Amino acid sequence: MASIGIKDVAAEAGVSVATVSRALNGHPSVSPAARERVLAAVETLGYRPNAVARSLRTDQTRTLGLVISDVMNPYFTELARSVEEEARALGYSVIIGNADERPDLQDHHVTTLLDRRIDGLLVSPTDGGSPRMLDAARAGTPMVFVDRWIPGVDVPVVRSDGRAAVRDLVAHLYGLGHRRLAIIAGPAATTTGRERVDAFREALGAYGLPLPDAYIGQGDFQADSGRRVTEGFLDLPEPPEVVFAADNLMALGALDAVRARGLRVPEDIALAAFDDIRWFVHTDPPVTAIAQPTGDLGRAAVRALVDRIGGRPGESVTLPARLVVRRSCGEAAPQETPSPSPVRRSTP
Amino acid sequence: MASIGIKDVAAEAGVSVATVSRALNGHPSVSPAARERVLAAVETLGYRPNAVARSLRTDQTRTLGLVISDVMNPYFTELARSVEEEARALGYSVIIGNADERPDLQDHHVTTLLDRRIDGLLVSPTDGGSPRMLDAARAGTPMVFVDRWIPGVDVPVVRSDGRAAVRDLVAHLYGLGHRRLAIIAGPAATTTGRERVDAFREALGAYGLPLPDAYIGQGDFQADSGRRVTEGFLDLPEPPEVVFAADNLMALGALDAVRARGLRVPEDIALAAFDDIRWFVHTDPPVTAIAQPTGDLGRAAVRALVDRIGGRPGESVTLPARLVVRRSCGEAAPQETPSPSPVRRSTP
DNA sequence: ATCCTCCGTGTAATCGATTCCACGAGGAGG
DNA sequence: CCTCCTCGTGGAATCGATTACACGGAGGAT
Structure with missing residues (x-):
């Protein structure tokens, strides 16, 4: 049941594990011949690197945590979707935690995500800021607030101004x-x-x-x-x-x-x-x-977070919301307002 | 920036790392005195175990993968929510992959999840079965189909019969x-x-x-x-x-x-x-x-998957759907039909 | 011809936990 | 009083990768 590891690949290719690792990670100093043999061995064995082991060694999981207030709310669902898309494009996976508007659940997810050593955290806080989250922010975990935020914390905020x-x-x-x-x-x-x-x-x-x-x-x-x-x-x-x-x-x-x-x-x-x-x-x-320009918010939030992870500042973004008139306030609207949402940026 | 590890706790408590590990995992043979000191050290240091290292050693991540066809579909959103709830109750986290009805995305997520060594996989297949998924099933990855399934694969199916x-x-x-x-x-x-x-x-x-x-x-x-x-x-x-x-x-x-x-x-x-x-x-x-009894489906699917992970068979479940009459087919319905959904089980 | 540089490669340390094994102390039983 | 268990404990191996360091050989410069 034990799956094949890098050692098996090394044996099959007739090289050392170091060479296998280098070949697989695109390290420059690997001879074309060796690289060839490694790739062939990987193919025949159907080898897939163990992300857990890799994470332990490199201290990065290429995973983002997203803690939102309520998945069943279509707004947050859409936000989560755009976050996942942008993250995937940037080579990250996303673990979503649903807080259900409950601070205790929110804390549970933050703790779990931190234990898993996610590279960064995207949060839409349910409350004014639990100690756990503030600790995380202070401890230097890359973090970005999206939609909602907590005043007085030095964390970029990506939100919409209504x-x-x-x-x-x-x-x-x-x-x-x-x-x-x-x-x-x-x-x-x-x-x-x-x-x-x-x-x-x-x-x-x-x-x-x-x-x-x-x-x-x-x-x-x-x-x-x-x-x-x-x-x-x-x-x-x-x-x-x-x-x-x-x-x-x-x-x-x-x-x-x-x-x-x-x-x-x-x-x-x-x-x-x-x-x-x-x-x-x-x-x-x-x-x-x-x-709200939900998709833009999600994408901007991921970019800001990845910037932070990379050591760059990570800018706050505020996008304008726009009114969509329909009939629920009286007097039929002639048509759906089709105006595209303009994009504005600022850094508080 | 290096966070505190088990060694620091051991030093603080004046015991060995082995004892710390045993104390934290509720192993029986630890003296009350030692346990006490370990707990105190954990408290003062604010130690949290590194889940990545633990997973590498124990070969289990206590994580479930859920690959669904479309998160933006409220049905799947609700399914995902109930899956996460039940999983959490059972001590598991869930990583959701959104396939967006695209087989290539579905494969991407299955691969990523497998690389991360999730303990089990919950899938609602977008297509008739990509080689990657069939391989995973054959390779012995604990797996359960939910909502949709692939015929001819020996994997429990949790679904609703309409x-x-x-x-x-x-x-x-x-x-x-x-x-x-x-x-x-x-x-x-x-x-x-x-x-x-x-x-x-x-x-x-x-x-x-x-x-x-x-x-x-x-x-x-x-x-x-x-x-x-x-x-x-x-x-x-x-x-x-x-x-x-x-x-x-x-x-x-x-x-x-x-x-x-x-x-x-x-x-x-x-x-x-x-x-x-x-x-x-x-x-x-x-x-x-x-x-459909969406919540029940999600919960049953998680239970079946956790059974499989635990080496038990993991039963297939089929629950009945029910008709809710409203006005869109003509003739106003007198009221919402409040009949509770009965539960039936079967093993194909 | 000699020496110095790269270049490709392998050996071994390392990440942070869990766990096998050995060991010493202390109690029970003969 | 001696032997044998049991219990609590620590040392060290281990999981599967990455990577620092060392090393041998080839090629260029002098």
Whole structure:
């Protein structure tokens, strides 16, 4: 059952293990004849190098860890996919850890990944920063935050800035005549959770609209919380005219709640969401959303991380999000907005 | 930068590395005093064992490989999630490889995973079986097929049988008065691609209905193919009254195509899909679908694989799928069918 | 012809754990 | 009191690669 190792190849080719290793790693000082024989031996034996042994010796695994908040969230799924693609192109594998928005699970994955001596870590933190992760960052593990981040840590951040898009959204809603706007917020422990509320409040302020506390529902980025918060909104003596969900799953929950009451979107209440996903085109009604350049984010994050691994600085990147208007806020949109997403960079 | 190793712990605790190793692995013959000192040393030094070195020595990585056809497909996402959960409960990590329905990518991932000496492999084959995978199976790598499988290989299969649910679906459609039923098939190279067509044809036969070739569209489990095939159906001199998509993404594509023509579902054409996903509740209209017990499949697959790794046989499992009626085939359903999915086991 | 350089190669150390084997101390049994 | 086990422990081999170092031979310069 013991698989063939480099020694077997050496024997078959009639050379030493050192020569085999050199031939396989493209080391310059190997004679063409020897290289030839090694390759032939590898072929006939079907030899494959043991990555575990190699990693132990070279102290690099050519593996990246990706810890995300929730794989079932289409946004993160897409992010994970683009991360894996770019990593593969750069010769890395990716191990994904699903934190399910639970700090303890997040820590479990970080620990496991570190134990496996991954070369670098991509994290979208669930909370404000567990000691374990901060330790890792301080200990010099190459690390990059993606989507969400933790303030005060010297780690590059790759994310999307939704501020402008939120302003566009509020302008759109205001233009449609809506004045009572509510938001289903994400956890205050996450940067995205806070930022989206701030951006919303700020945009509202520009139109002289208030954001009363009763119109700020505390969600946790999961569908259930969207449902619960929306029910609360509907029970208010003066319910909002619009509900803005800070992520796509909470929007789904909101849709559930509205439907359960027998109300209609957008006639009875309008709905908008942060994060655009392909299903929003086909929901009833199609949902107006803020789209992040997810693929670009994933690729930029991997490049920044690989830079860090290579000893280079690894730049932070902030990409703009954009508003995609559909029918869920009223008044049919003439067509899908096809504007390509511009790319902007900055280093904080 | 060199992290602390077992030697440092041994020095700190004033014992040998052997004792440290034994203490950490719960070996019986370690004195309480020594164990105490080792644990204390581990604590003060913040020592974490190097999983790479351990794997090299013990020849096990406590890692499972999962190669799936398409992460962006919510069905596989959910599968991956349940696999990871069960694996974690059993002390394993999971490395996910996304094949994107491409045999070459699938091979790449299988090779990479094997190089990393994963303990076992969970595969949902994209094609009829690449040499690389068959080699792996023959070479004795613990392996389990999930969802799709390759005939003629001695590997346990964990999957769902949709035959009965497809019969229920056809009965439902027939009862609604539909007589011209078409299907968007999956790739013939996959078992699920073939089976769903067979089951559909068989169920149609029971009602004396034909399944003409013109009503069998060849898709590839991706949204685009669903769109393309549906357009073909609509161009037919006598278009079908119902389109049954063999997976959820092709159903999405079909919805796109129908919408682009300005037609309505189900008034102009009815739609049903294999694989139920949460968004189908909120699409316009809600989509009638066949739901697989995805979570159970994932968990059963992991258990079978871990059995194999442990030298036990590892049983094949087939679980029934069930029909979930919604509005996309006509006539509003009174309510969501809440029947719990029964569990049945068999060993082929 | 002599010496110096490369060049290709092999031997052996190394990475950080686990584990076989040997050994000494102490207790039980004769 | 001697022998034999058992128990806790440490030394050293081992897993499968990479790589520093040494070495012999060929070729060029003087």
